[in-house]
Amino acid sequence: MEKQREMDWCVSMPKIELHAHLNGSIRGSTLLELARGLGEKGTIVFSEVEHAILNSDRSLHEVFKLFDLIHIVTTDHTIVTRITREVVEDFAADNVVYLELRTTPKRNDLKGMTKQSYIEAVLKGLSDVATVDVDLACQDLSTKNSVDSCAISNLCDGTTRKKIYVRLLLSIDRRESTESAMETVKLALAMRHLGVAGIDLSGNPIVGKWETFLPALKFAREEDLPITLHCGEVPNPVEIQAMLDFLPRRIGHACCFGEEEWRMLKSYKIPVEICLTSNIRTETISSLDVHHFADLYNAEHPIVLCTDDSGVFSTSLSGEYSLASSTFGLGRIEMFRLAQKAIEFVFADDAVKGELRQMFDSAARKLNL
Numbered sequence: 001m002e003k004q005r006e007m008d009w010c011v012s013m014p015k016i017e018l019h020a021h022l023n024g025s026i027r028g029s030t031l032l033e034l035a036r037g038l039g040e041k042g043t044i045v046f047s048e049v050e051h052a053i054l055n056s057d058r059s060l061h062e063v064f065k066l067f068d069l070i071h072i073v074t075t076d077h078t079i080v081t082r083i084t085r086e087v088v089e090d091f092a093a094d095n096v097v098y099l100e101l102r103t104t105p106k107r108n109d110l111k112g113m114t115k116q117s118y119i120e121a122v123l124k125g126l127s128d129v130a131t132v133d134v135d136l137a138c139q140d141l142s143t144k145n146s147v148d149s150c151a152i153s154n155l156c157d158g159t160t161r162k163k164i165y166v167r168l169l170l171s172i173d174r175r176e177s178t179e180s181a182m183e184t185v186k187l188a189l190a191m192r193h194l195g196v197a198g199i200d201l202s203g204n205p206i207v208g209k210w211e212t213f214l215p216a217l218k219f220a221r222e223e224d225l226p227i228t229l230h231c232g233e234v235p236n237p238v239e240i241q242a243m244l245d246f247l248p249r250r251i252g253h254a255c256c257f258g259e260e261e262w263r264m265l266k267s268y269k270i271p272v273e274i275c276l277t278s279n280i281r282t283e284t285i286s287s288l289d290v291h292h293f294a295d296l297y298n299a300e301h302p303i304v305l306c307t308d309d310s311g312v313f314s315t316s317l318s319g320e321y322s323l324a325s326s327t328f329g330l331g332r333i334e335m336f337r338l339a340q341k342a343i344e345f346v347f348a349d350d351a352v353k354g355e356l357r358q359m360f361d362s363a364a365r366k367l368n369l
């Protein structure tokens, strides 16, 4: 009962989500439905994947096997559009007021999909959201571009309905080549005015080499495109140090850091996106009582609670706050302040930050904080 009350309170609080992978945030019911459909067509054997979808206890290795399945299921533009719409609606229903959604642009010649058309399908999904107003870099949406501008203009009508700011980060997958990573950065730059706000490096942490992605990441930096890196998901001191020396705007996870890496991280003050449930489910951290959240929080190091893959790990951002509260003894004011501090780490511009500050101030008054 008490637990439910705290969860309800976490839902009622405005929140900022900075580390959510689009396809990892797919609704469980949608994944099952799509997989069943592919089973009927004979593309996959449904009974073989059903267990992988329903079993929520997965190792890091199994999670990446599930992502391979998710990618088989999501190769169509219309499906990408549907998933995007549902994911944004789910975050908005959880009172997320600012969402940075990251996704890996995919090319699929059989479906006539290019990296650009993939992102256009994502943008179409944002324009299809009906339950909430989506703010997507409004000021430039009137510019003629390859996306249906009529479809998007209704996102910015300034109504008083519930509103969610959405910005996209384009992910470079660690399986990609230097050229492919560069293509993603160029696409992000070309689509900046449509709400693309930065670059992420993600994918299976035991695959690929930092040097492969460095030219594309350096180029992004030269063009002022903010960067976040999945860093330290597995023990790899050389790569972790190279990543920290690169001074990304944020990093995700930081699970397998040694003493020297903690020292560097803290001296550079790089904000960390913390995904508690994801770290436990993938066993990158053995249990919550040894999670680095506590140390970073007590050291007042910049951190932000995030979901990573809310669909794959059956969680929500409110669930992550509730978990942090019950595990680390955070009270309501502390949780609210933690959510509010995330404003300073968003990749959107100062105008959005200003509006978010006002939203949080007014929520604090309403919640009597």
Ligand code: IMP
Pocket: 021, 022, 023, 024, 067, 068, 102, 103, 104, 105, 171, 173, 202, 203, 204, 205, 230, 233, 278, 308, 309
């Ligand atoms: P997508 O980029 O929208 O297709 O989202 C799923 C992809 O995000 C996966 O295929 C991975 O490349 C990446 N991803 C999701 N969760 C993790 C994680 O915990 N570590 C590293 N990469 C991840």
Ligand code: ZN
Pocket: 019, 021, 202, 230, 252, 308
């Ligand atoms: Zn991630």
